[in-house]
Amino acid sequence: MARRVSSRDVAREAGVSTATVSYVLNNKESQTISPETTEKVLDAVRKLGYVPNQAAQTLVTSRQQNKGLSKLVGVIIPQTEPGKKFVFSNPFYGDLLSSVEYTARINGYHVLISGTTAEQSYVEIAKNRSLDGIIIVGMYPSSQINEYKKLQIPIVMVDCYRSDHFFHNVGVNDRHGAYLATNYLIEHGHKNIAFISGSVQDYGVNHERLMGYRDALEGKGIDYSEQLVFSGDVSYIYGITAAEQISQNKDITAVFATADIIAVGAIKGFRKSGLNIPKDMSIVGFDDIHLARLAEPSLTTVRQDISKKGEAAMELIITNILSPVMPRQDISIPLTIVERDSVSYITNTDLSL
């Protein structure tokens, strides 16, 4: 059982002290080292396959409390379904995590993922692992918010509307995205546009998107009607259900769904009711999930660059670690309409029948 190679071994091999090894490896400007010594140390490092011990580094660096200690950033992603252990199943989370991890890695950080267990809160994990920062995705841990603040490390909330303007925030302008989608339909001649979403009760994403929908209508002088708002849950099934209800109302010519998964369900629902997409009914979704491209017809939707979200979140963390006095940031990732085949023009509704 070979013991690990330590800086002491490198020092012995190179004929110097461990301090010199450290100075060479961290090339501090506070300490000059001769080129020959540098070369000797580097040779020894290569020869012995030395890799510094992060635990020792974390431990000793905890003295000067600025800079990153552990080079470890935690990511918390909520459970998508209560009681289920599938925390990262949401396809978004994979992409997000992917870019978070990549951005961390090229900056010399690593990512620790974790949910929370009854025995250990995330605040405890953060203390235990000396986390340099935390990214919290899609939730607001209200009960422990003061504990998080006490940690005194950069924290970024992603896709979270319940901000108390203490932590950094990264998200999309959902209201603007909904405006884009609705406006796109209006510009295609639609006036009776239904809105399908998950619950708009909480002041979250769905509520914001409802506001954007109203903004667009009002911007074009179209009256908003609660009759056209269908609110259930974010699911394929609800998309079908809502579409079947909407089919009853012959005036409606278009639908804005606040999630692609709802929109794809709606396509199925309208089909069942004998409507042709996009001839009889135009649909715009939100998110641009993989399925949007594969749907029949392919779905016009509001695309959010999830990769950019992750990148922005991690870059915020790292910037804040390096300059601890940085003010709170609020970053909004741009949204764009992706035009596909689920929307058609209406020039004159009366004549088209």
Add this chain to the structure above:
Amino acid sequence: MARRVSSRDVAREAGVSTATVSYVLNNKESQTISPETTEKVLDAVRKLGYVPNQAAQTLVTSRQQNKGLSKLVGVIIPQTEPGKKFVFSNPFYGDLLSSVEYTARINGYHVLISGTTAEQSYVEIAKNRSLDGIIIVGMYPSSQINEYKKLQIPIVMVDCYRSDHFFHNVGVNDRHGAYLATNYLIEHGHKNIAFISGSVQDYGVNHERLMGYRDALEGKGIDYSEQLVFSGDVSYIYGITAAEQISQNKDITAVFATADIIAVGAIKGFRKSGLNIPKDMSIVGFDDIHLARLAEPSLTTVRQDISKKGEAAMELIITNILSPVMPRQDISIPLTIVERDSVSYITNTDLSL
């Protein structure tokens, strides 16, 4: 800037030594502690909000080289598309990671995810972070295999066919799964069954599934024909292409696709060619991705329990950490056919036309 609470603080508060604090918190049977002292220490821990410093624990525990040091297990997931930074985009990886993380957490471990960068190989990360184990998903790091062995920690390969029988293995019996799928079609009266897959050149998953396809045919006395094997890449697009080719051959009544994404593409391809699924063409896929349930018609497929895979992988790691002499394990997660609407019976092919 409040300094972190250390065991020294707890000791002072409780009026004991740090050793006593450690003995209380780790309740070793080698050292007896009085109930009163135990209570005093526990009170101090609660009062001060003390959480042990993992870095210090890792460092000191590195002396006795058995047990886990860092309570950290690394997970490597390959890049799905070369050059892209989206390492976890594959929807499978989300589920897998989810159950890996959960299983780790309830056993007192944490999960570090990482790809590899030019500057730092995964072996270096493992040394640097004192990883207690590694789970490698879907690839075989042949160039560094000896480096991995030298790490002397439990390593589990998931979904990897290039094993040298040194590391643990967790996967599915792909050959058996393909057998199940093909046999299911045969039992529905089909004889001319096409096989669509990604590349079968490498001795990987696709090759195994081809063998299972042949097993089923030969088991029922049906001749295998290379004419019926369509090998391209694992994509929706290739599914369309293959289906269009298959449509030319009027004898073929069924298709086994080695991935749901191919199968869903094939459905689209057959539609384009004017065939009705499942009346004119039966299709069975593999994997049971989310899309399989949503397809039109919904896809009959071979389901693998990805959650079990992750659980098994992490349990192997943890078991092996606790008993380092454990022999190599080879775990196969059961596969099952999920019956949906993409397969129909053929009683007599000639009469049906």
Add this chain to the structure above:
DNA sequence: ATTATTTACTTAAACGATTAAGTGAGGATA
């Protein structure tokens, strides 16, 4: 020629835990 400065190191303390070895008090045993 003497002193001051710079260069290129080394020494040693510290981070926060674990644990083998040591200690003193009290009870049991010879």
Add this chain to the structure above:
DNA sequence: TATCCTCACTTAATCGTTTAAGTAAATAAT
């Protein structure tokens, strides 16, 4: 009464780094 345990602790070494402070030699300044 002297010796030996056992109990319930404490002491101190250790893990592998970093870095302030120290040092000796070479060079520069006076």
